[in-house]
Amino acid sequence: VASANANVTFDIDNASDKARTITPSVTITDSEGKVVATRTGKPVTASARQVTPCTMELTIDNPALWSPDTPALYNLTVSLADDGNVIDSVDEHFGVRTFEYSADKGLTLNGKPIVLNGGCAHHDNGVLGASSYDAAEARKVSLMKQAGFNAVRTSHNPPSPAFLDECDRQGLIVIDESFDGWRDSKTPYDYSRDIDQWWDKDIESMVLRDRNHPSIFCWSIGNEVIERKRIEVVTTAHKLASLCRKLDPTRPVTSALAAWDSDWEIYDPLAAEHDIVGYNYMIHKAESDHQRVPERVMWQTESYPRNAFANWCKVNDNPYIIGDFVWTAIDYLGESGIGRFYYKGESEGEHYHRNQWPWHGAYCGDIDLTGWRKPISHYREMLYNPDKKLYMAVREPNGYYGEIKETQWSAYPTWESWNWPGHEGKPIDVEIVSHYPRVRLYLDDKLIGERNVSRDTGFKAVFHIPYTPGKLRATGIDTNGNEVEEVTLATAGKPAAIRLTPDRTNLSADNQDLAYIVIEVVDKDGNVVPIADNMIEVSVTGNGPLIATGSADLKDASSYKSPKRKAWKGRAIAVAKSSHNKGTIKVKATSPGLKSHTVTLKSVK
Incomplete structure (x- = not known):
């Protein structure tokens, strides 16, 4: 240019x-x-x-x-x-950039084709709850970028200004969403009580506040509105979309449409009010919709995590589908129990069927509450980024902890673990995802097997083997038959120590900056013990307080304000905050029988 x-x-x-x-x-x-x-x-x-x-x-x-x-x-x-x-x-x-889109050419950014590997994100910051510190918003964007996402849908409200600033700085394309529902209520105190008085003022506030952000590609005017079958919904959509276009004629308008029955085509008049049509869990209708409305540009504004491959195929094969946004990018506090897997004998059904206590959050994210990327995250990134070529994880044996039950938003429990005591000699599945044409699996340098990997296999190879402690090694084989990359999983020993890893060591002495400290239980050789559940106590001294601890176990009902936290899968997290005073902040973690660890942070003006 x-x-x-x-x-x-x-x-x-x-x-x-x-x-x-x-x-x-x-x-x-x-x-x-x-x-x-x-x-x-x-x-x-x-x-x-x-x-x-x-x-x-x-x-x-x-x-x-x-x-x-x-x-x-x-x-x-x-x-x-x-x-x-x-x-x-x-x-x-x-920023300076140009988005263009059409049903026949797809989406381009600055003249180059792009597809959106997106994730939906709630407003909360995990163990901090709804507190919106700038550092927490920056971390949320960073976690999504590290997981390979290039887009986010701010479901279902406009995010904090700090979040959008970070999307600008770090490079994350945004669907900026205004409301959840419209006039028909989903809950007793939702936006339906206020929409007639406030919709125009709130749309204006969102667009005028946010329109200078280069990261924002699209305005969203709603999500799964209950009244979608009534003709008045078209009038409402027209009013909301028209105001967005009046205030900002440079960006398209979307919303997330859904159908909870067999009706779908009847929403065509509603869809026509949008520049890009959002499909919540309905992208299987894409091909027939394209035949009926060939100029329609669409994306899946919510999708099930387990359908990563099928949804990638839709996006990859059809230019009129410009992206997929999984529900969700990161676990969050809300919709307690969505995305859970559970064991026979525990409370049955989906999160919306009944109170699923002690579940108190959503486990449908690609990234858990501590920032650890679940295996589904690595798979999704690999689908959209062929430069990521090799990853290995192990499927939890059904019956090891109990008979596994899944839910609509869950992915099968799969872990970066080769610690399955008591399962020796019994079958277990090792899953390798790869963009290499072939992969091999070794156990203690003994070849277990070799598999072809391609789109026909979903870029996956599964090895069904008897469990034996040791060291797994997966290798990627290029077209010349050479092993060019490897990843490993080794059986860890007994818990011996705690390891603290802060995401930063220098904080601003502004009473607002944060350090996230990952807590890991390791063996004597420094390997994470992926089955460790030790109780850990965190203390913070110096020029800043401890404001939260947590793990990814959303059945752990202890307070996030508590300094005591039980590790889950060998991992937990703590958050320390700066004060107005410069100096040092010492974070120490202890657990009975384990070697403690202390890290020092600096708070500077």
Whole structure:
């Protein structure tokens, strides 16, 4: 791109009792602080007690383009001068990028084809609950990026500004969603009570607040509205979508449509109010819909985690399906029990069938509450990113802890573990996912077998073998027959120590910064013991408090404020916060019979 035009619109609010002559100026700098465009406007007469709108246009030569791989940002400074003296200024970051989409060509970003490997994300921050610290929002985006996602749907409300700032900085494409339901209630105190009075004000607040974020691709006006079969729903959708387009004509509008019965085609008038049609768990209708409405562009706004391969095939094979958003990217506190697997004898059914206590959160995320990526996450990333070529995990033997029962949003319990005491000699499944044409599996360097891997096998190879402690090694074989990559899983010894790994060691002394400290139970050689469930106590001293501990066990009902936490699958997490004082923060974890560990964090101004 040779150049980009930046149309800068701002208001001069003269709160004084007399008219003033104001000279506006605009400066754009790149990520290194270099001025790439600047302009001083003509003097403007700002009437007393009035708001005066202004527009200025600048040109950026050879702009750096924003994308998930290269999230280039610019800074815009608008200054107001009175008689040569700057009396006010404001800064805003923005990016330069171009999205285009059509049913025949799919989605392009800056002229290059892209498909969206997306995840839905709730507003909460796991063990912190609904608290929205900037560092927690940054971590949420970072976890999604590390898991291979390139897009997020903010279900079902606009996210915090800090979250969107991080999507801009780290490169995550956003569907910015306004409401869950509309006029028919889903719960007694939901938005249905307020929509008639507030919908226009809330849409306006969302769009005007968020429209400068380059990460935002699309506005969403709703999710699974109950009244979808009544003709009035088309009028509501038209009003919401029209206001979005009026306030921001540069972005498309979507919402998430669903059907809980055999009816689907009757929603065509509702779908027609959208620029991109969202399908919740209905993408199997895509081909027939395309035949009926060939110009329709669609994406799956919610999908079951277990259907990763089938949904990738839909996106990969059909240009009119531009992405898939799994429910969900990260486990969250809400919809208690969704995504759970359980054992025979425990409470039956889905999360919505009955109270599933002690489940107190959602286990349908690709990433658990501690930030650990479940095997389904690695599989999903590999489908959308052929550069990721090899991963191995082990399917929990059915009956080892009990007869396994699954639910709609669950994935079969699969672990990065070769610790199955008491199962010696009994069958167990080792699952390898790969983009290599063949894979081999070794146990203690003895070849177990070799398998072909391709799309026909779902890019998976499953080895059914008797369990023997030792070291598993999976290798990827290229087209020349060479073993070019390997991954391993080894049987860990008995728990011997605790290992703490903070995500950062330097914090800002602003009473807001956070450090997430992963807690692992390890054997004498430093290997994580994936079956460890030791009780761990965390203490924090110095210039900052401990604000949370947790594990991925959503049946552990102990308080997230408690300093004591039982490890689950050998892992837990703690969160320390800075104070207003600079200095050190010492985090120590102890457990009876285990070697303790202490890490030191620095809180700096």
